[in-house]
Each structure stands twice: as C-alpha cells, then as structure tokens.
Amino acid sequence: ETGVTQSPTHLIKTRGQQVTLRCSSQSGHNTVSWYQQALGQGPQFIFQYYREEENGRGNFPPRFSGLQFPNYSSELNVNALELDDSALYLCASSPPQGLRNEQFFGPGTRLTVL
Amino acid sequence: DAKTTQPTSMDCAEGRAANLPCNHSTISGNEYVYWYRQIHSQGPQYIIHGLKNNETNEMASLIITEDRKSSTLILPHATLRDTAVYYCIVRPLNNNDMRFGAGTRLTVKP
Numbered sequence: 001e002t003g004v005t006q007s008p009t010h011l012i013k014t015r016g017q018q019v020t021l022r023c024s025s026q027s028g029h030n031t032v033s034w035y036q037q038a039l040g041q042g043p044q045f046i047f048q049y050y051r052e053e054e055n056g057r058g059n060f061p062p063r064f065s066g067l068q069f070p071n072y073s074s075e076l077n078v079n080a081l082e083l084d085d086s087a088l089y090l091c092a093s094s095p096p097q098g099l100r101n102e103q104f105f106g107p108g109t110r111l112t113v114l
Numbered sequence: 115d116a117k118t119t120q121p122t123s124m125d126c127a128e129g130r131a132a133n134l135p136c137n138h139s140t141i142s143g144n145e146y147v148y149w150y151r152q153i154h155s156q157g158p159q160y161i162i163h164g165l166k167n168n169e170t171n172e173m174a175s176l177i178i179t180e181d182r183k184s185s186t187l188i189l190p191h192a193t194l195r196d197t198a199v200y201y202c203i204v205r206p207l208n209n210n211d212m213r214f215g216a217g218t219r220l221t222v223k224p
Contacts (some may be wrong), residue, residue, distance in 0.1 A: 042157065058211070
C-alpha cells in the first residue's frame with residue numbers, strides 16, 4: 001500500500017511568484033487536508049477537500065487555493081508569494097468513515113521564498 | 115488557536131517510561147484527545163486517541179483524567195527513535211480540522 005506522497009520535495013521561489021504543490025493521497029482515502037508548518041512551530045490547518053469540494057478552511061487568505069481531482073489527489077496553489085510563506089507544506093489524507101478519524105501525513109514540500 | 119497546553123521540552127532516559135502531559139481545560143463533551151508525533155524531517159504520525167477512558171495500543175498508553183481537563187501520553191520503554199515533537203490535539207471525531215500547538219520536544223538520551 002502506497003502512502004501519501006508529495007511533490008516536489010523542495011522548491012525555491014521569489015516574492016510575487018505563484019506555486020503549485022501536489023499531493024497523492026493514500027489508496028482508498030477520499031479526504032485531503034493541507035497544513036503549513038513554519039520553522040519551530042506546529043502545523044497550521046489551511047483547508048480540506050472532500051469529494052472535490054472545499055470542506056473547511058483555516059485562517060489563510062484567498063491567495064491560498066486548492067483542488068481535488070476525481071482520483072482524490074490534490075493541489076495547493078499559492079499566488080503572490082510572500083516571504084512569510086516560506087514553510088513546510090504538509091498534505092494529509094483520511095479514509096472514508098475511518099473509526100479513528102486518523103490523518104496520514106506525507107513527508108511535506110519545503111518551500112523557500114526569497 | 116490550539117486548545118491544549120504542553121511543556122516545551124522534556125528529556126527521558128532510554129529504556130525508561132516517558133510521561134508527556136497535556137492540559138485541555140476547555141475541552142468539550144464531544145471532543146476527543148489525539149496524540150501525534152513528528153520525527154525530524156517527516157510528517158506527523160498518529161499515535162493514539164481517546165474520549166474519556168484510558169487507551170493502550172502497541173505504541174503508547176493514554177491516561178485521561180476523570181474531569182477530562184488533562185491527559186498524559188505514556189511511552190512505556192522509550193528508545194532513541196522516540197525522539198520527536200509530540201502534539202496533543204483535541205477535536206470532535208468527525209472533524210478533520212486539527213489544531214496543532216507547538217508540542218513537546220522529547221529527547222531520549224542513552
């Protein structure tokens with residue numbers, strides 16, 4: 001069984017640019033959540049996708065947007081990058097009606113904005 | 115904002131039990147206590163969760179006080195590989211929005 005995968009592993013962008021991060025959920029998982037983790041802090045919830053629709057959002061501006069595809073993979077898009085967007089971006093998938101409601105995290109994409 | 119309070123860091127000797135406390139004094143009746151850990155350069159990993167009864171699995175034990183305002187994660191025989199940041203999270207079972215705090219950095223020493 002393949003776990004959650006994310007691409008790319010590392011990325012360097014400059015301020016004002018746009019970035020797209022990708023996530024493949026674990027097989028059979030239909031819910032994907034995205035988190036931002038700044039250095040030395042815990043992950044912060046960005047949003048969640050379920051059945052290709054946004055299903056909850058944290059305190060992030062609209063320039064953070066996402067997509068979920070029919071195969072449950074997902075993208076996180078960030079427009080007009082700012083220096084403070086430098087962080088580890090984590091994707092987590094969840095199985096349908098899981099008894100533990102456990103989230104399975106990928107290894108993350110480290111984004112550096114210069 | 116996270117609804118939990120944890121010590122910033124703790125040390126534990128290898129082979130001894132590691133007891134990680136968490137305060138969640140504003141927990142609601144439908145909220146569970148979840149524990150995750152994050153080993154350096156990896157994504158967080160689920161450890162255990164519970165509502166009001168003590169729970170045990172192959173990784174750890176979770177002790178929740180009777181008033182549910184605090185809990186303790188117990189790693190019975192800590193190993194060097196248990197060195198990680200441990201997060202205590204409270205949330206309803208059907209809510210995928212997890213609010214992480216800063217967690218406790220556990221260092222297991224030889």
